[in-house]
Amino acid sequence: MDFLNAIILLLNYIIVPALAYGSQLALGAIFVTLIYGILRFANFATGDMMSFGTMVAILFTWYFQSLGISLGVLPTALLAIPLAVVFMILYMLTIDKFVFSYYRIKKSPPVQLAMVSIGVMFVTQAIVRIIIGPFDRRFFDGEKFIIKANQFKEMTGLNEGLTIKSTQVLTIFLTIIVVSILFWFLNKTKTGKSMRAYSDNEDLALLSGIDPKRVVMITWMIAGILATIGGVLYGLDKSFKPFTYFNNMLPIFAAAIVGGIGNPFGAFLGGYVIAFSEIFLTYAYKKFFMYVLPESMEPNSLIQLLSTDYKFAVSFSILVIVLLFRPSGIFKGKIL
């Protein structure tokens, strides 16, 4: 019984939250990796692009709520996602047309494109803050919990409760769907294959008649979908604040590089690697050992490897270690 309690404890505090957080990071990391693989630059505007998409979704959610439309137990934001995606894609294509395409045609070095993306980051951040303000916004509605701790305790008769928020399940579920569709698209369809070819060897791809404009456009469209869904899921699960989204860029980058930048599957797993290591290393295991070990060996300290203040630092340290020993990432990068 104690053993079961210990497992539930880990599930409740580590595995479920880490899966949800990892899914959110994974979507962002695939976004970074796609841009890096096909457009060949590190996009520093990642976090702010996600916050732009989320902002549009929030505005639509408020509009729907004022009209009295809702999805019952599900959050209304789900209805707003498709509309937000459309806006996001339009925004990204506009930016590409007016900003990035110039440098792409000129074949500027990647560093210059990264600098330009910093300009885009400033502008996007300003637009988001001017429209919706810098404050914390919650836009979640519908049923909050799938299983509450008390219900679970009554159901199973265990000491430990298990809480599963509906947003967590929604996040994991939607991520699996989106990522499966994406991998199917990249591996099975002709357009997806042409994208991979373009990423692998640009000149060869151009020679075999792949239209670079089309590839770039589709990349931005996929990026828009990923950014909006990732951003909205994060906002539903936690809350929407432009500054947090900007900061999230850092673990997202870490996830993309750990997984091997340019490799979407690596980025997907990288998201979970970062999320799990952040939570594993900063969780206090005292209670866990109280269940597992016999009473005489009970620990009297918190048994926390690192204080939660260093949550971000963990992912960055992992990144630094990976960069040092395996610069191409856990999975070889640079090929879509």
Added chain:
Amino acid sequence: MKQYANVITAYAIMIGLIILVGIFQSWNIAFSIFNLCLISAVMTMGANIQWGYAGLINFGIMGYTALGGLAAVLVSVPPVREAWQVGGLSMLFCLFIIVLIVFSVRYVLKNFQKSKRKNIYIASIIVIGLIILRIVSGPAIHSIEAVEPAKTGFLGGLGLPIIFSWIVGAFFAGGLAYIIGKVALGLRADYLAIATLLISEIVIAVIKHEDWLARGVKNVIGLKRPVPYEVNLQSEQWFIDLVAKWNRGVLDLISTAEGKQAALSQLVIESSSVFVKICYSGLFLTVVVILLIITQKALYSPWGRMMRAIRDNEEAANAMGKNVVKQHLLIFILGSAIVGIAGAMMVTHDGLFTPGSYRPMRYTFLIWVMVIVGGSGNNFGAILGGFAVWFLWIEAAPIALFLINLFTSGLADTNALKLHLINSVPYFRFLMMGIGLLLIMRYRPKGILPEKINIK
């Protein structure tokens, strides 16, 4: 003279703008803008050495700035004797353990063949070392932080004049740059950018949460100043005489003696804060000028030529027998040290150290905007970038307010759109920075004052 014409014009316009602020807003604001412009200029010079001379991307400017600030605290705050008594010895022992770990790892790295066993040795040394560190430091940190937590709760510093910290800050930042450079300089440009950005976040996390070091997010306030305090100045006779002399024209217009006295005391209060700011300006200007002379000399020296050769063609420079790795490391350390000086200057100017305020937007990306806008590779350009961008950063809000009022003048004052726009005035600075950066990168990719090398 002709070749310097655009430099002189650009600087004249910049100074003119600051003087306009002094006339239309107030001299207090003008001088505080000027001081922070000077600090920004030092930071951009550091970044410019790395990017303009050597083509190294360093997105960790925030980390070096914070380390410079930390130096200011550790140098100027008087030591907390009680905290040293309860935990000082253990902390020194921890330092000793860290040094021991570093040297034993080095020993293993040098003296063992590349094998699995070597990795295991290194890993075990680090893990065992960390466990010992945890055991030794835990109670010590706890007892140090318990010493008057509302006022001190940290080890304190050396109690020296704060001006020394400008040098110490340079050493701190240079030391960090040595470690980062050893680790990350072999990476490709964009990886280096991301790695330095993340490492600087780690540095901030450590400073924020190690309360025994510099109180963390509880902030250190009331640092000693290298210049007089306003309150003391206001009671000094020579200062009052000076103010009276300076404002003779205004004071003579007032007929009654009492009115004159009241006006004078008001003027003294106002000018005392301006005077303090002028003192700071003098100090900062000295630093900027010294650094400018050194960097200009370096740029035109054989060393500077070698750096440009390495930047423009690494392989060719390597083939000519230049040690690219060593020179990259050197310039990485030098540039970061300059940023460290700026960090210490900033804390000196503010008189307080707030680790929570170090954010990448303000301390990394804004500095990069300055370097790109001003002109990378050109020290005059970098300084001008620091001035222009900081000026715009501060004055963006009034400019935006003016523009909003102009464009919405047809709307009623209670119009929701107008009110919303006026409320979000502070965020227009991001918009201006972004658009400015994008325009400059598109139409003048080498910056306002581009790099110009005269072969002598």
